[in-house]
Amino acid sequence: MSLEVALFPCLSDNYGFLLHDVKTGATAAIDTPDAKEIAKQCEARGWTLTEIWNTHWHPDHAGGNVALKRRYDCLVRGPQQDAIPARDITMAGGEYFEFAGHGVDVIHTPGHTDEHIIYHIPSAELAFVGDTIFALGCGRLFEGTPDEMWNSLSRIMALPEATKLYCAHEYTLSNAKFALSVDGQNPDLLAAVADAKAKRAADKPTVPTTVGVEKRANPFVTAGSAAELGRRRTLKDNF
Ligand code: ZN
Ligand code: FE
Numbered sequence: 001m002s003l004e005v006a007l008f009p010c011l012s013d014n015y016g017f018l019l020h021d022v023k024t025g026a027t028a029a030i031d032t033p034d035a036k037e038i039a040k041q042c043e044a045r046g047w048t049l050t051e052i053w054n055t056h057w058h059p060d061h062a063g064g065n066v067a068l069k070r071r072y073d074c075l076v077r078g079p080q081q082d083a084i085p086a087r088d089i090t091m092a093g094g095e096y097f098e099f100a101g102h103g104v105d106v107i108h109t110p111g112h113t114d115e116h117i118i119y120h121i122p123s124a125e126l127a128f129v130g131d132t133i134f135a136l137g138c139g140r141l142f143e144g145t146p147d148e149m150w151n152s153l154s155r156i157m158a159l160p161e162a163t164k165l166y167c168a169h170e171y172t173l174s175n176a177k178f179a180l181s182v183d184g185q186n187p188d189l190l191a192a193v194a195d196a197k198a199k200r201a202a203d204k205p206t207v208p209t210t211v212g213v214e215k216r217a218n219p220f221v222t223a224g225s226a227a228e229l230g231r232r233r234t235l236k237d238n239f
Pocket of ligand 1: 056058061112131
């Protein structure tokens with residue numbers, strides 16, 4: 001496997017991600033929270049940005065597109081929303097493309113936004129999931145319904161359990177507080193919280209998480225139904 005992922009903090013609590021193929025030098029930024037930081041991280045590694053893959057239109061995910069496109073003339077893939085600047089290729093979910101010979105499946109995961117998409121690379125056992133699922137949490141339902149989010153989480157949970165999920169924010173400890181309030185007896189949740197606390201105490205990211213961990217510990221997955229997910233999402237919004 002010739003793919004490497006670089007992860008670095010951006011803005012207040014976002015992560016920037018660079019996906020790099022060591023054989024060809026191809027480098028993709030998954031979302032563009034901060035153009036300057038992304039360019040700096042590329043330069044520090046001697047990488048040249050060749051692509052941008054957006055998950056959704058929010059400015060903390062697409063706000064760096066124009067500056068990075070200007071600097072690198074990279075190919076920009078993203079959903080159909082008008083608010084994705086500098087997009088070259090529209091992706092709605094259901095597409096397959098190759099990145100330096102590695103197959104990428106695009107999956108539509110509405111809920112946080114209507115056109116939210118994620119990028120799954122089966123051969124690397126990883127997915128860039130934007131603001132759909134977080135470690136022990138899920139995205140706020142700004143545009144979608146509990147039904148849509150439940151279906152989206154179910155699609156992610158259908159991926160192999162070892163799949164690493166690169167979530168776009170470091171929200172895990174605050175998600176953990178809410179998760180414990182609704183499912184505090186769940187041993188898998190307790191283990192995941194202990195693990196997250198240890199990582200943060202050592203100043204390490206809790207991202208990526210995995211499908212296997214979230215399947216058993218994430219309160220929006222263990223909700224078991226769209227209705228219960230919706231109830232928990234409302235509780236969390238007011239937590
Ligand atoms: Zn968002
Ligand atoms: Fe976000």
